[in-house]
Amino acid sequence: MDAPARPRLTSRQLGLVSAITRSPRLKRALVEATEVLPPGAVVRLGRRFLEVGGVLGSGLVGVVYEARCLETGARLAYKRPRAGVAFFREALRVEALAARRVAALRAIRPAAVVEADALGIAKELREGPTLQAELLAGEVDPGRRAALVEALGEAGELFRREGILLDLSPKNLCWDGGWVLLDTGPKLHRSELVHVLAQPGWSAYVAHVRRKLAAGPSAPSAVALPAGPEPQAAARRWAFVRDLWRWFPFDPAPDVASFLGIVDDDQADDEAVFLIDGADGRVEPAPGADVRLAGSALVRRCAEEAPDRPVRPSGEAPPPLSLPLAGPVVELSSLSREVAPAFAGRALKIAxxxxxxxxxxxxxxxxxxxxRDLADADSALRPTDIFAHEVLEGSRALAERVFRARGARRIDVPLPRSDGPFAELTCMQVGESRRAIVLVPGFRAGPDAAAALVSALAERGVAGLYAIAYLGVRNPGGQPLVTSGRWEAILLWSAIDYLCACLGAAGAAVLGASHGNFGAMIVAGLHPAVDCLALDSPLERPLDLPVRFGALRGVPAPSIYAELAAHHLPSEPVSFRIPERPGLRVLTLRPRQDSFARICGGLEGGEVVVYDGQHAATMRHDSAERGIPAVCVERLSALLEAG
Known part of the structure; x- marks a missing residue:
C-alpha cells in the first residue's frame, strides 16, 4: 500500500512552516534565501543528467526550471527543492504520490512525472495557456468553464476521501485538450477552497481567486509587502535553518488542526540547528545538537542578527557579517558537528x-x-611565479581513453562570483554507488593528472561518482592561480555541496595531492558530507616555498610577503595540520624522498604509507608515464572500500 499522500511533519517543522506560510513577507524571505541555479547548470535526477534553463515559476517548496535531458534532448520541467532539509524532501515525496492519485481522475490530469527522487521531480513540459492568463485576458471558453467545474467536483471528492487538497490556483492549471494540473503538490493549510469544492461552481471559483489576480500574475517571488505590520515580524522565537543559512520565526504553538499534514515526531528532522529567544538572546540547541552552542561566541554573534535578517524588505542589502573568513575555521574546530558545517558554509558563501x-x-x-627554475638567480622568473596554475601537458591519450570509457562529463560548478574563481569538475560514474570520490590534484595539474588514478581504482572495483576538481582563481589577465588553500577551501566546499545537492552524491571521500591538500584539509575538517580523507605528500607551511626561492636569489622574506599582500594572496606564514574529528578516516601517503617536504615541512596523520616515487605520485601531470606506486593504489582502494 502507498504511503499517505500527505506530508508527515514533526512538531518543530510545523513551528517553522506555520510562521512562514501565514506571511507573504516571510514567504518572500524564503524565496530570497534560495540559491537559484544559473542557466547551463547540470543536475542529475535518477540516471538522467539535465541541463537547467530559465526559471518557469516558484512556490513554497521549490523552484521550477525549464530543463533539457542531455541523453535524449527532451525538454522537461524540473522542480528543485529550496534546500536539502527533511520538510522539502517530504513535500517532494508527497507530490509524486499525489500525481499518481490525480492520474486516476477524468476531468483533470497531472503533468506526467518522468523522474523523481530526493533531488527533485522532472515532468513533461506543458506549454498551453494557463487559466491565469485566460482570466486576466477576460476570455475563458464556456466549454473550458464547464470542464473546470467538473474538475473541481473530482478534486472535492479526492479531498473528502483522502484529505488531499490540490492547489487549483489559476497559474497551476493549463489547457491542453483538457485541464492539466502542472504541480500536484497538495496545499498545506485548509483554505476557502474547501468551501468551493463542497459546492463546485464557476462563479464561486472566480470569486475565490479574484484577490490573487487583482494585482496581476501571482507568484511567491512577486508577493507585495502587506500594508500593515505582521505578527510574525515581532516574533520572539527564531530558528536557524541550516541549509538556508538563515534565521526564520518559529511558532511555538502552531494550529495543528489547520494543517493537512500528519504530525509524526519520529520522522527525520534536520531543519533547525538551534533556536533563540528574541527577548533575552538565550540560545537553545535543537534536540541532538551540542550544548556547547549556547556558550559559543560565534553562535552568539550570529544570534544577534536573527531578528533582522528574515524580514528584510526586498532589494535592501543585508548587514555585513562581522566574522572574517579565518574566524569560523578556527572557532568551528571546537564546535559540534551539528552546527559547525552550517556556520562554516555560511561564512564561506558570504566570503x-x-x-x-x-x-x-x-x-x-x-x-x-x-x-627549481624559480630559485635560479639568473632566471627572469620570480619566486612568486610558483602560484601559476596553468596546466602542464601530460598523457592526453590515456586521459581521453579513460574519460571516454567512463562517460565523463565536464561541469562548471555555479559560483556567486564571476571575477576570477573557478571550480571545474570532470565527473564519471563507476558502478552503482552514489558516494562522491573527489580528486584534487596539485600545482599545475588538471583533470588529466588524475586519469591514471581513476583508472587504477576503477579496475580494482572501487565504485562511486568520481569527480576530478580543477580549482583556482584567474587574475585580471585570465591566468589561473593557486592560493595556498584560501580560495581552494571555498571552491572545494562549493564543489562538494554541488555534488550532493545537484548530482545526488551521498557522502564524499576527498583525495588530495601536493597543493590540493591545503583546501582538502580545511574542508574535510568541517564538511558534514566528508567521511574520508587521503593526502598524498601533504605540506605544513606553503609560503615557505616562495620565501626559500627568494632567499636563494637574495630577496628578503618581507619583500615576498609584501608582493603577495599587494596582489590579495595569503601573505602571513601559516601552518596547516591534518584534521582529526570523529567519523573522519585519514590516510597519508608520502614519498621516501621529498624536496618540497624538506623546505615546507611534511605532515602525517591517520594511517601513514611511505612509497618510492616522486612528490604527489598519485596525481601528477606525468603519473601515466611514471606509473603510480602499487602500494598507493592498494591502500587507497582499501580506504575507499572500507567506507
Whole structure:
C-alpha cells in the first residue's frame, strides 16, 4: 500500500512552516534565501543528467526550471527543492504520490512525472495557456468553464476521501485538450477552497481567486509587502535553518488542526540547528545538537542578527557579517558537528559574495618549466611565479581513453562570483554507488593528472561518482592561480555541496595531492558530507616555498610577503595540520624522498604509507608515464572500500 499522500511533519517543522506560510513577507524571505541555479547548470535526477534553463515559476517548496535531458534532448520541467532539509524532501515525496492519485481522475490530469527522487521531480513540459492568463485576458471558453467545474467536483471528492487538497490556483492549471494540473503538490493549510469544492461552481471559483489576480500574475517571488505590520515580524522565537543559512520565526504553538499534514515526531528532522529567544538572546540547541552552542561566541554573534535578517524588505542589502573568513575555521574546530558545517558554509558563501572584502588575486605570473627554475638567480622568473596554475601537458591519450570509457562529463560548478574563481569538475560514474570520490590534484595539474588514478581504482572495483576538481582563481589577465588553500577551501566546499545537492552524491571521500591538500584539509575538517580523507605528500607551511626561492636569489622574506599582500594572496606564514574529528578516516601517503617536504615541512596523520616515487605520485601531470606506486593504489582502494 502507498504511503499517505500527505506530508508527515514533526512538531518543530510545523513551528517553522506555520510562521512562514501565514506571511507573504516571510514567504518572500524564503524565496530570497534560495540559491537559484544559473542557466547551463547540470543536475542529475535518477540516471538522467539535465541541463537547467530559465526559471518557469516558484512556490513554497521549490523552484521550477525549464530543463533539457542531455541523453535524449527532451525538454522537461524540473522542480528543485529550496534546500536539502527533511520538510522539502517530504513535500517532494508527497507530490509524486499525489500525481499518481490525480492520474486516476477524468476531468483533470497531472503533468506526467518522468523522474523523481530526493533531488527533485522532472515532468513533461506543458506549454498551453494557463487559466491565469485566460482570466486576466477576460476570455475563458464556456466549454473550458464547464470542464473546470467538473474538475473541481473530482478534486472535492479526492479531498473528502483522502484529505488531499490540490492547489487549483489559476497559474497551476493549463489547457491542453483538457485541464492539466502542472504541480500536484497538495496545499498545506485548509483554505476557502474547501468551501468551493463542497459546492463546485464557476462563479464561486472566480470569486475565490479574484484577490490573487487583482494585482496581476501571482507568484511567491512577486508577493507585495502587506500594508500593515505582521505578527510574525515581532516574533520572539527564531530558528536557524541550516541549509538556508538563515534565521526564520518559529511558532511555538502552531494550529495543528489547520494543517493537512500528519504530525509524526519520529520522522527525520534536520531543519533547525538551534533556536533563540528574541527577548533575552538565550540560545537553545535543537534536540541532538551540542550544548556547547549556547556558550559559543560565534553562535552568539550570529544570534544577534536573527531578528533582522528574515524580514528584510526586498532589494535592501543585508548587514555585513562581522566574522572574517579565518574566524569560523578556527572557532568551528571546537564546535559540534551539528552546527559547525552550517556556520562554516555560511561564512564561506558570504566570503565569495560580490562586494565582500575577500578580493580575487591579481598577481601576474610567468609560466615556468621546473620549480627549481624559480630559485635560479639568473632566471627572469620570480619566486612568486610558483602560484601559476596553468596546466602542464601530460598523457592526453590515456586521459581521453579513460574519460571516454567512463562517460565523463565536464561541469562548471555555479559560483556567486564571476571575477576570477573557478571550480571545474570532470565527473564519471563507476558502478552503482552514489558516494562522491573527489580528486584534487596539485600545482599545475588538471583533470588529466588524475586519469591514471581513476583508472587504477576503477579496475580494482572501487565504485562511486568520481569527480576530478580543477580549482583556482584567474587574475585580471585570465591566468589561473593557486592560493595556498584560501580560495581552494571555498571552491572545494562549493564543489562538494554541488555534488550532493545537484548530482545526488551521498557522502564524499576527498583525495588530495601536493597543493590540493591545503583546501582538502580545511574542508574535510568541517564538511558534514566528508567521511574520508587521503593526502598524498601533504605540506605544513606553503609560503615557505616562495620565501626559500627568494632567499636563494637574495630577496628578503618581507619583500615576498609584501608582493603577495599587494596582489590579495595569503601573505602571513601559516601552518596547516591534518584534521582529526570523529567519523573522519585519514590516510597519508608520502614519498621516501621529498624536496618540497624538506623546505615546507611534511605532515602525517591517520594511517601513514611511505612509497618510492616522486612528490604527489598519485596525481601528477606525468603519473601515466611514471606509473603510480602499487602500494598507493592498494591502500587507497582499501580506504575507499572500507567506507
Amino acid at each position: 565569495v559574495a560580490p562586494g565582500e572584502p575577500l578580493a580575487a588575486p591579481t598577481l601576474p605570473v610567468e609560466r615556468y618549466g621546473h620549480w
